[in-house]
Amino acid sequence: MTKIFKTFRAPSLETLHMSKSFGRNKALDDVSLKVAAGSFHALLGENGAGKSTLVKCMMGFYEADAGQMMIDGQEIRIHSPRDAQALGIGMVYQHFTLVPCLTAAENLVISRRDIPMVINWKSERQRLDAFMETMPFRVRLDAQVSTLSAGEKQKLEIIKLLYLDQRFLILDEPTSVLTPAEADEILGVLGEMALRREVTVLMISHKFREVKAFCDSFTVLRRGRFVGAGDARRVNAAEMSSMMIGDVGMRPPATRLKTIQDGPKLELRGVSTLGDEGRRVVSDLSLKLCSGEILGIAGVSGNGQSALIEVLSGQRPLSGGEIKINGAPFEPTRRNFDRFKVFGLPEEPMRNAVVPRMSVAENIAFRSFDKPPVLKRFGLMSSARMRQRGMELIQQFNIHTSSPDAPIETLSGGNVQRTVLARELSGEVDILIVANPCFGLDFASVADIRGKIMECRNRGAAVLLVSEDLDEIFEMSDKISVMSAGKISDPVSTLATDAMRIGKQIAGQTDEIVAGPQAE
Amino acid sequence: MSLPSASSVARPHRKPRLDPRSLALIEASVIPMGALLASALIFSLFLLMLGKDPIRFFSLVWTGGVASSFSIQNTLQRAAPLILTGLAFAVPARIGMTLLGAEGALVLGGLASALIAIPMMLGGWPVWLGLPIMALTAMAVGGAWVGLAGWLRHYRGVNETISSLLLTYIAVAIMNFLVEGVFRDPGSTNKASTMPLGPDWRVGDIPGTSVHWGLATGLIIAALLWVLMERTTFGFSARIAGGNLRAAQAQGLPVGRLAVASCAIAGACAGLAGFFEVAAVHGQANASLAAQYGFTGILVAFLARQNPLAVVPVAFLFGALAASGGLIQRRMEMPDATMLVLQGIIFVTLLTSESLYGRLPFLSVSQAGDRT
Known part of the structure; x- marks a missing residue:
C-alpha cells in the first residue's frame, strides 16, 4: 500500500x-x-x-x-x-x-498525469507563465524543443520535474x-x-x-x-x-612518446555530406592528419561528428569534396581499408562495430576472415584457425568472456570495446578513426583503451579522435579542433589552449572558427 | 557471492555448463519442436470443436505420409520442391531480408523452361543438352526475378517483402497471360497449357523409386548452400550484413552486391523447383505451377531456422502433411483447406516462439544484469 x-x-x-x-x-x-x-x-x-x-x-x-x-x-x-x-x-x-517536435510548453503540459482529454491551451499557458515566474531558469516556452541547445533542454528537464511538484x-x-x-x-x-x-x-x-x-x-x-x-x-x-576504484590507485595518463611525423597521411578537402533528413550535416570540411599525432575533435554531439565518422568508415556517402590518403584518393571500401591500413573504433560498438548475435571469435575475425590463414582455397574459411586466432587475441587483449564462442552480446561494454580493439589494433595501423571510445566504460577499461590508442599513435599511426568528453580530448590529443554546426575550427596545439577556451568554442561563441580559412 | 580482491578488476563470470555453440544448437531445436507440439495441441482443439477425432487425424497423417512405401514416395515427391523453395527463403533471410518471391520465381522459371524447350524440341536438339539448358534458363529467370527485389531494396530503398510479394502476383499473371494467349497449345482443351514436352524430354525418376530427380538435386543444393553460407567468405559476409548492416558497412563489405546475390540465389533455387515441376511432374507449364509451394517454403525455412541443412527434414515433414491431405479428406470428410488451417496454426505458433530465443533460463549463456 x-x-x-x-x-x-x-x-x-x-x-x-x-x-x-x-x-x-x-x-x-x-x-x-x-x-x-x-x-x-x-x-x-x-x-x-x-x-x-x-x-x-x-x-x-x-x-x-x-x-x-x-x-x-x-x-x-x-x-x-x-x-x-x-x-x-x-x-x-x-x-x-x-x-523534440513539440514546444517547451507542450512538453510540460503533456508530462502531467491529470492531463484532460481536451486541453485548454490558453488557460494552461497562463498558468505556465505564472509558474515560470517562480523558476530560476528561463526557457523559451514557445520554442520547439529540437531547436533548443543542450543546456536549455537540460534546464527544461529540471523545470519539468519542478512543474510536476x-x-x-x-x-x-x-x-x-x-x-x-x-x-x-x-x-x-x-x-x-x-x-x-x-x-x-x-x-x-x-x-x-x-x-x-x-x-x-x-x-x-x-x-x-x-x-x-x-x-x-x-x-x-x-x-x-x-x-x-579501491586499491588500484589513480590511473596514470597514457604515455606519449615523441614521434616523427613523416608527412601528412589523411587529408579531407571540402568534405560535405547529408544527414538522414537530407540536410547538410557536414559542410565543406577540410582537415589534415599527420602520422604520429592525434587530432582531437571536440564538440557537443549532433554537430556533424557522427556523420563525419560515417563518411570515413563508409556508412554514409560523400556529397562533395574528397578524401586522400598519402595523396591518393580514398574511397571507403574493404580493399582500400586494407591497402591503406585504415582501422576504426566507431562510437556505440554494439551498433557500429559488432554483430551482437555472432560469437566473440567471429567478431574478432571481421577484418581477417577473407585473408589467409583463415581463408583457404575456393573461398572456404577455416573456422578452427579463426577460433584459434580469436583465443590468442582474447588472451592478449584481456577480454573477459566465458568462451570464444559466446555471442558478443553477452559481454559487458568494456569487453565489447576490447574485442573491437583486438580486431582493429592487433596489426599494423596507419590511419585510426576513433569516436567516443570510452563512453560509458569503467576506469580499468578506459585506461586500457586509451593506452592502446596512444600506443598506436606512438607507433606512427595518424589518429582522428572524435569525443564529447573534453577530458579525453585533452588527455589524448596533440592538436584540437572544435566541430560545431557541421564545420570545423583550425586545429590548435593542445599545449596552447585550455578547457575553458575550447568550451567557449563548443558553445558556439565563435565567429572566428566557423568562417575563415581552414587548416591550409 | 564473495567479492574478489579489490586489485582484481576482472568481473567474475560463471561458466555455463555447456559451450555456447551446443547451447545455441539445442535452443534452435528445442524451440521449434515445442512450437510444433503446441500447434498440434491447438489444432487438436480445433478438431475437437468440429467433433473430429484428433488421434485419428494424426494417425492418418502417419498412414498417408510415411507408413507405406507408396506414401513415403508420395511424401518425397512433394518434399522435392519444398526443399528448393525453403532454401529460397532461407538464404536471403541470412542477410536479413524477408522475401516472399519464391512462388513467382517458381512459376516464371517453370514457364521459361517449358517455353525454351519448344524450339529445341522442334529443332531436334539432343535431350542431354536440352534439359540442362531448360534448367539453367529456369534458374536464370527465377534469379533475375527475385534479384530484382534485392536490387530495388538496396538501391532504391523499396521494402523487399512487399516488392517480392507483388512480383509474385505479377509473375502468376504473366504466366496465365502467356499460357492462355500466344503460347497456348491448341491441343490443351480443358486447361490452357504450353506445348507438352515429348516423353523423352521428361526428367525421370530416381531408379527404383517413383520419386523424380528433383529430390536428389534439392539435397545436393541444400548441402552446397549450407557450405556457402556456413563455410565461405560469402556466407560470413552475408551473416555480418544480416546481423548488423552498419557494422558490415564499416568493414567495407559490398552490402549491395551481397544482397542482390543472395536474392538471385534464392530466385534460382525457386526457378529450379519450377523446372522440375514442369519437366518431371506436369510435362508442360500451366496454372498448376502456382501450387503454393513457394509460400509453404517460407514455413519450411522458418521451422528450419533458416539453416539450409535443416530445411531438408522439415520439407519432408510438410511433404508428409501434403501427401496425407487426400486421405484425410476422404476418410474424415474434411475439406482440403484443413491442411491450410494446420499450416497457418504452425506458422503463428512458430512466429510466437521466436520471442523465446535467449529467454529459456536453462539455456542462458548471458551473464544477466552485467550492465547496471
Whole structure:
C-alpha cells in the first residue's frame, strides 16, 4: 500500500540495506544511503558500481530484493515510477526525454498525469507563465524543443520535474552533454535552491570538479556495495577517487612518446555530406592528419561528428569534396581499408562495430576472415584457425568472456570495446578513426583503451579522435579542433589552449572558427 | 557471492555448463519442436470443436505420409520442391531480408523452361543438352526475378517483402497471360497449357523409386548452400550484413552486391523447383505451377531456422502433411483447406516462439544484469 503524501518542501530520503540481484550477479549489496533534506548529494562510483541500479530501485523501475526506503523518516514502498512521481521523486536521465517536435510548453503540459482529454491551451499557458515566474531558469516556452541547445533542454528537464511538484531530484550524469559553462550555471542554481530548502538533489556524477564545487555531501559505491560517505567540501578529489576504484590507485595518463611525423597521411578537402533528413550535416570540411599525432575533435554531439565518422568508415556517402590518403584518393571500401591500413573504433560498438548475435571469435575475425590463414582455397574459411586466432587475441587483449564462442552480446561494454580493439589494433595501423571510445566504460577499461590508442599513435599511426568528453580530448590529443554546426575550427596545439577556451568554442561563441580559412 | 580482491578488476563470470555453440544448437531445436507440439495441441482443439477425432487425424497423417512405401514416395515427391523453395527463403533471410518471391520465381522459371524447350524440341536438339539448358534458363529467370527485389531494396530503398510479394502476383499473371494467349497449345482443351514436352524430354525418376530427380538435386543444393553460407567468405559476409548492416558497412563489405546475390540465389533455387515441376511432374507449364509451394517454403525455412541443412527434414515433414491431405479428406470428410488451417496454426505458433530465443533460463549463456 502506497501512502500518498506530497511535500512541497525539500524532503529527506534514505535507503536502508537495499539489495538487488540479477541472476547471480549482485548489483546492489546491502546499500544504505542517506540524503538529508535540502542537501546536494553526490552518488559516486565506477560504471557497474550499482549507482544506476540504486536510483532505478528508488524510482520504482526495479523492485529491490531487500531493504527499505524512507522519505522524511516515514517508510514508503515504491512499486512503479508512478508511485515515485506521486511521492515527489523525479529523475533527469542521461539522455533527454523531451519530445523534440513539440514546444517547451507542450512538453510540460503533456508530462502531467491529470492531463484532460481536451486541453485548454490558453488557460494552461497562463498558468505556465505564472509558474515560470517562480523558476530560476528561463526557457523559451514557445520554442520547439529540437531547436533548443543542450543546456536549455537540460534546464527544461529540471523545470519539468519542478512543474510536476517533484522536490527530490535524481540527476543521472546531468552535465555529460553540456559545456562547462552551461553545467556550472545549472548546478549553481540547483545548489542555491537546495540551500533554500526548496529541493533535495541526488546527483550521479563522474566529475570530481562538479562534485567539489556544488555538492555538500557524497556517497561512494563500489561493486554494488557502500564504501563510504562524507562531507564533499572536506574530502578531496583524490580521496574520493581512491574510494571509488579501491586499491588500484589513480590511473596514470597514457604515455606519449615523441614521434616523427613523416608527412601528412589523411587529408579531407571540402568534405560535405547529408544527414538522414537530407540536410547538410557536414559542410565543406577540410582537415589534415599527420602520422604520429592525434587530432582531437571536440564538440557537443549532433554537430556533424557522427556523420563525419560515417563518411570515413563508409556508412554514409560523400556529397562533395574528397578524401586522400598519402595523396591518393580514398574511397571507403574493404580493399582500400586494407591497402591503406585504415582501422576504426566507431562510437556505440554494439551498433557500429559488432554483430551482437555472432560469437566473440567471429567478431574478432571481421577484418581477417577473407585473408589467409583463415581463408583457404575456393573461398572456404577455416573456422578452427579463426577460433584459434580469436583465443590468442582474447588472451592478449584481456577480454573477459566465458568462451570464444559466446555471442558478443553477452559481454559487458568494456569487453565489447576490447574485442573491437583486438580486431582493429592487433596489426599494423596507419590511419585510426576513433569516436567516443570510452563512453560509458569503467576506469580499468578506459585506461586500457586509451593506452592502446596512444600506443598506436606512438607507433606512427595518424589518429582522428572524435569525443564529447573534453577530458579525453585533452588527455589524448596533440592538436584540437572544435566541430560545431557541421564545420570545423583550425586545429590548435593542445599545449596552447585550455578547457575553458575550447568550451567557449563548443558553445558556439565563435565567429572566428566557423568562417575563415581552414587548416591550409 | 564473495567479492574478489579489490586489485582484481576482472568481473567474475560463471561458466555455463555447456559451450555456447551446443547451447545455441539445442535452443534452435528445442524451440521449434515445442512450437510444433503446441500447434498440434491447438489444432487438436480445433478438431475437437468440429467433433473430429484428433488421434485419428494424426494417425492418418502417419498412414498417408510415411507408413507405406507408396506414401513415403508420395511424401518425397512433394518434399522435392519444398526443399528448393525453403532454401529460397532461407538464404536471403541470412542477410536479413524477408522475401516472399519464391512462388513467382517458381512459376516464371517453370514457364521459361517449358517455353525454351519448344524450339529445341522442334529443332531436334539432343535431350542431354536440352534439359540442362531448360534448367539453367529456369534458374536464370527465377534469379533475375527475385534479384530484382534485392536490387530495388538496396538501391532504391523499396521494402523487399512487399516488392517480392507483388512480383509474385505479377509473375502468376504473366504466366496465365502467356499460357492462355500466344503460347497456348491448341491441343490443351480443358486447361490452357504450353506445348507438352515429348516423353523423352521428361526428367525421370530416381531408379527404383517413383520419386523424380528433383529430390536428389534439392539435397545436393541444400548441402552446397549450407557450405556457402556456413563455410565461405560469402556466407560470413552475408551473416555480418544480416546481423548488423552498419557494422558490415564499416568493414567495407559490398552490402549491395551481397544482397542482390543472395536474392538471385534464392530466385534460382525457386526457378529450379519450377523446372522440375514442369519437366518431371506436369510435362508442360500451366496454372498448376502456382501450387503454393513457394509460400509453404517460407514455413519450411522458418521451422528450419533458416539453416539450409535443416530445411531438408522439415520439407519432408510438410511433404508428409501434403501427401496425407487426400486421405484425410476422404476418410474424415474434411475439406482440403484443413491442411491450410494446420499450416497457418504452425506458422503463428512458430512466429510466437521466436520471442523465446535467449529467454529459456536453462539455456542462458548471458551473464544477466552485467550492465547496471
